[in-house]
Structures are given as C-alpha cells and as structure tokens.
Amino acid sequence: MxxxxxxxxxxxxxxxxxxxxxxxxxxxxxxxxxxxxxxxxxxxxxxxxxxxxSKEEIFIEILRGAQRDLRRYQQKAIENESDPVARIEFGIRASIIWLANHPDFFTLLQFAATDEKFSRLIRAGEEIAVQDVAQHIREGISQGRIDEGDPLFLGHAILGVTNQLTRVLLFEKKRDPSVVADAVVRFALGGLRGFSGVIAAGAMGGK
Amino acid sequence: MxxxxxxxxxxxxxxxxxxxxxxxxxxxxxxxxxxxxxxxxxxxxxxxxxxxxSKEEIFIEILRGAQRDLRRYQQKAIENESDPVARIEFGIRASIIWLANHPDFFTLLQFAATDEKFSRLIRAGEEIAVQDVAQHIREGISQGRIDEGDPLFLGHAILGVTNQLTRVLLFEKKRDPSVVADAVVRFALGGLRGFSGVIAAGAMGGK
Amino acid sequence: MxxxxxxxxxxxxxxxxxxxxxxxxxxxxxxxxxxxxxxxxxxxxxxxxxxxxSKEEIFIEILRGAQRDLRRYQQKAIENESDPVARIEFGIRASIIWLANHPDFFTLLQFAATDEKFSRLIRAGEEIAVQDVAQHIREGISQGRIDEGDPLFLGHAILGVTNQLTRVLLFEKKRDPSVVADAVVRFALGGLRGFSGVIAAGAMGGK
Amino acid sequence: MxxxxxxxxxxxxxxxxxxxxxxxxxxxxxxxxxxxxxxxxxxxxxxxxxxxxSKEEIFIEILRGAQRDLRRYQQKAIENESDPVARIEFGIRASIIWLANHPDFFTLLQFAATDEKFSRLIRAGEEIAVQDVAQHIREGISQGRIDEGDPLFLGHAILGVTNQLTRVLLFEKKRDPSVVADAVVRFALGGLRGFSGVIAAGAMGGK
DNA sequence: TATGAATGAGTATTCATTCAT
DNA sequence: GATGAATGAATACTCATTCAT
CATH class of the missing domain: 1.10.10.60 (Homeodomain-like)
Known part of the structure; x- marks a missing residue:
C-alpha cells in the first residue's frame, strides 16, 4: 500500500x-x-x-521493524571495537539486551520462523545477522584465534545458542540478561574454538 | 477421550x-x-x-508420539556407552538422524513451541531431554573433562545448537546428516569445554 | 463441488x-x-x-436449470410439427408461455446477460436457441417461404423481439400471453419475409 | 444536489x-x-x-445524459425527412451509429434496465423513444404503408430487434454498423408490414 | 473545493463441532 | 463405527458515506 x-x-x-x-x-x-x-x-x-x-501485511511490517531495530542495536554495540572475537561477544550481548527489552518481538520472531508465509523473511534476516558474525569469525580464524571451520555453520550455531538460552534462561527462568549473556558467550566462544577430539564422527550410521 | x-x-x-x-x-x-x-x-x-x-487433541497426540519416539531413539543410541562425553555426542547424533528421518515432526515441534496451547508440552519434553544431557555433563565435569558450569544451561545450549543447525544445514541447505552432526558435535563439545577468557562480561550494560 | x-x-x-x-x-x-x-x-x-x-455458483446453477427447462419446453412444443415456419411460430409461443410461468427466471436471465461473470453462459444458451431457429429458417428459405438472409441474424432478431415484447407487454402491461405471442409472431414472421424496398441502406454514414 | x-x-x-x-x-x-x-x-x-x-446519483446522471444524447442524435437524423417509413429507418440507423460510438453506454443501459433502482428511468426513456416511433407508425398505417397493428407494440418490437442485433452483431461479432443497420431495418420494416397468415394463433394454450 | 482519515454495518466465506440416522 | 447434514459464531475484508482540517 x-x-x-x-x-x-x-x-x-x-x-x-x-x-x-x-x-x-x-x-x-x-x-x-x-x-x-x-x-x-x-x-x-x-x-x-x-x-x-491485510493482517499479514501488518505482521510483516512488525517483523521488518524488529529486525531493523535489532540490527542497528547490534551494529552500534560493535562499531568501536576492532578485535573480531570481541565483536562477536559484543554482538551476542547486544542481542540479548535488545531481546530483554523487546520480549514481544522475541515471541513474534520465533513464531514467524515456523510459518511458511513469514519464514522467508525471518530466514533472510537471520542470514544477514549470520553473515555479519561470519565476517568476524573469518578474521578470528585468520588471526589463529578461532579454529578452522565453516564460518556460516559457526554463525548459525551461535544464533542457535543465543536464541535457546535467551528463551529458557531469560524469559522462562527470568535470569538477569548479563547472566544469560555470560552463559551464551562462554559456550559460543568455546564452540568456536572447537573440539579436536571428535570421538565418533559418523560412527552411528543412519536409520 | x-x-x-x-x-x-x-x-x-x-x-x-x-x-x-x-x-x-x-x-x-x-x-x-x-x-x-x-x-x-x-x-x-x-x-x-x-x-x-478436538483438533487440539490430535495435535497433542502427534507431539507426544514424536517426543516419545525421539527419546527412545536417543536412549537406544546411548545404552551401551559409558563415557559421558561420548553419550552426549551419541545423543546429538541420534537426534539429528531421527530428525532427518522425520522432517514433518521437526516443523511441528518448532511451531508447537511458539503456541501457548502447546508450548507447555514442548517445554516439558525439552526439559526431559536436557535433564538427560545434564546428567552426562555432570559426570563429565566430575571427571574433569568438561569445565565447571550449570549443567542445565549447557544442556539447553546444546539443544539450541542442534536445532538451529539441523534446521539450517539439514533442512534448508540439504547437507548430509553426518555432516550436520559433525558440525554440531564439534561446536557443542567445544562449548562444553568453555572459554576461560571472557573478554567483557557485563561490560556493556542494559539499555 | x-x-x-x-x-x-x-x-x-x-x-x-x-x-x-x-x-x-x-x-x-x-x-x-x-x-x-x-x-x-x-x-x-x-x-x-x-x-x-459460492453465491456465484448457486446463481449459475439457477441459470443452467432455467435454460435447460426452457429448451425442453420449446422442443416439446415443436416435436410433432414438420412445417418449418410453424416450428418457428410454435417455438416463439412456447417461449412466451414458459416465461409467463417463470417470471423470476426472465428477470434473472436478463440481468445475467449484463454481468460479465454470467454473460458467457447466457450467450451460450442464446446461441443454442438461435441455432435451433436458424435451422428452421434455412428450411423456410429453401422452401421459398422466407426471404434470403443470414439465418443467425434472423434468429437473433426473433429473440430480440420476443424478449422485448415479453418484458413490456407480458410483465409490465400484463397482457395475456396469447396476445403477446400473437404480436411477436406477427412481427417476427413479417420480419422473416423481409422488406425488399430498403429505402436508404447505408445512406447515413458513420459518425 | x-x-x-x-x-x-x-x-x-x-x-x-x-x-x-x-x-x-x-x-x-x-x-x-x-x-x-x-x-x-x-x-x-x-x-x-x-x-x-451518492453512487446511485452519479449513475442516474450518466444514464440521463446518455438518453438525452441518443435522443438528440436520433432527432437530428430525422428532422429533414417527411416520409414516415424513412423516418423509422433513419431513426434505427441513427441509434445503431450512436451505440457504435458509445459502446460503454450500451452496456450501462442494458444493466440499468435490470436493476430495480434504475429500471424506471430506463423504461421512461424507452417509452419516449417508442412514442416517437409509434407516431411514424401511425402515419405509415394511415398511408396504407404499414399494416394495422398497435403502434406501441410495433415500436417495442423494433426496439427489441435493434438492441439484440446491436449487441450480438455489432459488439460481439464486430460487424460493421451499416451491416447491422441493414439487417435491423430489413427485419423491422418487414415486421411492420406484418404477416397475414398467422398459422396457429393461440393454438398451443398456456400451462 | 479538496484532502486524508475515520466509521461501522455489511459481505462472502470458513470451520470446529454436533446431530440424526 | 461411520455418514451426510447442519450449526452459527467467527473471520478477514469492503465500501458507501461522513468528518475534521
């Protein structure tokens, strides 16, 4: 319109x-x-x-607005930091703070991701966020601070941890945002460093 | 009924x-x-x-059946393994394989988690799965193989990584289940080991 | 459905x-x-x-039923008559009697002809009726009882007279169906015989 | 207003x-x-x-304007002709030319005739046009050029033929206006002359 | 004269659920 | 156990009309 x-x-x-x-x-x-x-x-x-x-249109507007706002908040949190690992950390922390301040949007984004009509939009937004992180990951890898690994995979992994812990710890268990952020950062940075000793890769087979 | x-x-x-x-x-x-x-x-x-x-009832039956089946599959994958870290890994791999074989249920579970009417059930199922993992994590910590940390937090973190990478890599990018599992396991085990040098815990503050 | x-x-x-x-x-x-x-x-x-x-669908069903019924009534009125001009006359009379007995349908058919959504159906029904008449006209021409002329044009002309006089005389002026029929038949058969002395064909030009 | x-x-x-x-x-x-x-x-x-x-009002204005314009066009086509049959013919031809030049109005008038809200207006317009023709018919009868018959009936018959052939031949089959006019005039003047040998007047009975 | 904003009754259609057989 | 039929509140959306500026 x-x-x-x-x-x-x-x-x-x-x-x-x-x-x-x-x-x-x-x-x-x-x-x-x-x-x-x-x-x-x-x-x-x-x-x-x-x-x-339509009702769909207003929902899309809501989602777009939320994505835009969250992204701006993340970028602002990062802008003066040059260390890539710190940028990742700051990004995570900014996300959690923003989500804590916009609990409605968290619910909305989660739902939208499951509905065919809106999932494309959500996917696109996620992809952008992941690309941002992936860039820092690449820098971290080239600095030897992060283990080799597909930066997009790792970016999505961070997103997954952030979302799950935000939902459970922040919204359900009402933990303080900084506590949640500490937990996410700890796990995410550990995950980035990776684990050399995978025990049984592929050992279990399919169905 | x-x-x-x-x-x-x-x-x-x-x-x-x-x-x-x-x-x-x-x-x-x-x-x-x-x-x-x-x-x-x-x-x-x-x-x-x-x-x-009612329509709700059949949906709940579907969800319950899926949860039951997934849990059985996970437990079967673990039953002969005593090493806690390996149990975690096998659990992750089993989950991904099961999801690969039941793509419909993945979608359903994701949606159900966002709908007030069903989220309680989903939360309960998640909690059970996380408790399972938490037990292994505790053992791992006591064996000095996993860094100190709240086992429930860590369990949820693993769940978050698993779900996100399954959705993106397995279902969207059509990667092979074993590739997805490798990525998840690598990140999750790394995350469990943690990251001692958190750079800026709490440094950014709230709004 | x-x-x-x-x-x-x-x-x-x-x-x-x-x-x-x-x-x-x-x-x-x-x-x-x-x-x-x-x-x-x-x-x-x-x-x-x-x-x-849908509402459209029921309307179409109504129209179809009316067309079917009218056509059957016309054909029954004609079946034992071999003279082509008499068949035309009987067809006209049957139509008027049927319309007199189904005043609702007359209104409906008139409206439907003006609405894009239904006009195709009405056109098709008209075309069928006109084809019927055209056949008799052709016979009449070959018997020398009707002047040369495009049988389809003539058929439509008869339809036009019938509809207009039915509407005005039968429904508005409440004339007896047989009176209406007489008037239509008189005009229609006269029209079929044609008029040799067209005074000013094409004499007036276009815009 | x-x-x-x-x-x-x-x-x-x-x-x-x-x-x-x-x-x-x-x-x-x-x-x-x-x-x-x-x-x-x-x-x-x-x-x-x-x-x-209101929306109704503008539609009525449109209809009135169209009727006025058509009537003027018809009258102009006739004004210098004294022969009544020729006046009828010229009137028919003028109508068809006008309709060919105003295809939108044709559709509008047809629809308006079927809608209770506007049909009164359309009827009134038709009645005026028919009165005009009826006058010429009366003259024609008194000159012995047209057979006895109710002039109003005959006028409506002419209107019916004109409208139907205009719609079908001019607008649907895209025939040239002069061809359409020839067909209408031929049929109408033939119809006016009438048909002495009505075969079965009233012979079929009502329901 | 004209605009953007607002009204709210009205429209076709859907759908979870119940009923009679 | 199963069917076709029925219910009726609810839904998204429209639209002629009015209002404030």
Missing part, C-alpha cells in the same frame, strides 16, 4: 503496529483477529485497512 | 494421526482444517470426532 | 435454489446476501456452503 | 461522470467502488461527494 500519511496518520500507524505486536505476541498471530486489534484501540475497522492491506 | 479400540480402530487412529501430521507440517496447524483432514482420507467427519475430542 | 447427496440433501438443494432464485429476481443478485437467503429459509449459514461453493 | 459550479467545477463533474461511466461499463455498477473511481482520477473522496450525493 502506498499512501501519503500526515503526521496524525503516521501516529495512528505506529499505534496500530505497536498494539498489534503486543496482541500477536500474547495470543499468537492466527488467534488474534483484526476486530480484536481495532476494538482494543477503540477505532473503526476501516482504520486498520486504511493503513494496511 | 478414552475409548476401547478394536485393531481396525487402532489402524484408523494411526491413519488419522499420520495424515494430520503431514498436513499440519505442510500447511501449519491453524490453517489446516479438520475437513481437509477427513476429506484427504476420504472419510466422514464423524470419524475424526470418534477418535479425538 | 462434488458431493454425494441423500434424498434429504437433494431436497435441501432444491429448496435453496428455488428460494435464492426468488430473492435474486426480486432484489437483484448483488444486493441479495447469502445471509438473507439462509435466514429466509431458517437454516444455518453452513447449509448454503454445504451445497454450493 | 443543487450546487452552483464554476467552469472548473463543471469540468471536474464531467470528468467524474466520464470516468465513472467507463468503470461501470467495464466492471458493472455494484462491483465498482467509489474508491476505485476517485483513485483512478487521483483525487480525494471528498471530491466525489462534493458533486454527487
């Missing part, structure tokens, strides 16, 4: 995005109806469709 | 579970209708509600 | 078709809502969609 | 009428939204409601 918005319109749009995000996070995307959103805001149904073409 | 089923009835129930699982995996839980399931099987709607109280 | 219907189901379907036809005829297709139809029948909304995929 | 319009305002009004007419003709009246009209013109919604009270 292309619409020239006045400042009043921009405010409305933001209001819709924020409220919808909170409802989606609490109830889930499918179970949250447009009616629920507009009623919660005390506006008519047409308002919603004045700003968005 | 508790119903005494004939062997024919058991077969029907299985048929429903399997077909529903494939539909849910392909379309998502919410977008898949009961009508779609019974039509796809060429039976009437009564059949569905003879065996299950 | 392909559905095996019980006799109860067939009855419901008929009921829906008949009631919907009357509503469409009275209010028009667009202004008549599915809700109005099911409420008028005192059934749930699902009933409608059990038998028809 | 009565509004004193500046010349700029009159232009806007015309623009709206013309564009709306083209949309209505292409999509149908009901399916065309006011939004579609104003967006297509790149103006705000207020503009529409400044000039017209």
């Amino acid at each position: 292309v619409r020239r918005l006045t400042s009043r319109g921009l405010k409305r749009r933001d209001q819709l995005i924020n409220y919808a995000a909170s409802r989606f996070a609490e109830n889930g995307f499918h179970p949250t109806s447009v009616t629920e959103i507009v009623n919660g805001l005390g506006v008519g149904k047409g308002v919603f469709y004045w700003y968005f073409d | 508790v119903r005494r089923l004939t062997s024919r009835g058991l077969k029907r129930r299985d048929q429903l579970i399997n077909y529903a699982a494939s539909r849910f995996a392909e379309n998502g839980f919410h977008p898949t209708s009961v009508t779609e399931i019974v039509n796809g099987l060429g039976v009437g709607k009564g059949v569905f509600y003879w065996y299950f109280d | 392909v559905r095996r219907l019980t006799s109860r189901g067939l009855k419901r379907r008929d009921q829906l078709i008949n009631y919907a036809a009357s509503r469409f005829a009275e209010n028009g297709f667009h202004p008549t809502s599915v809700t109005e139809i099911v409420n008028g029948l005192g059934v749930g909304k699902g009933v409608f969609y059990w038998y028809f995929d | 009565v509004r004193r319009l500046t010349s700029r305002g009159l232009k806007r009004r015309d623009q709206l009428i013309n564009y709306a007419a083209s949309r209505f003709a292409e999509n149908g009246f009901h399916p065309t939204s006011v939004t579609e009209i104003v967006n297509g013109l790149g103006v705000g919604k207020g503009v529409f409601y400044w000039y017209f009270d």
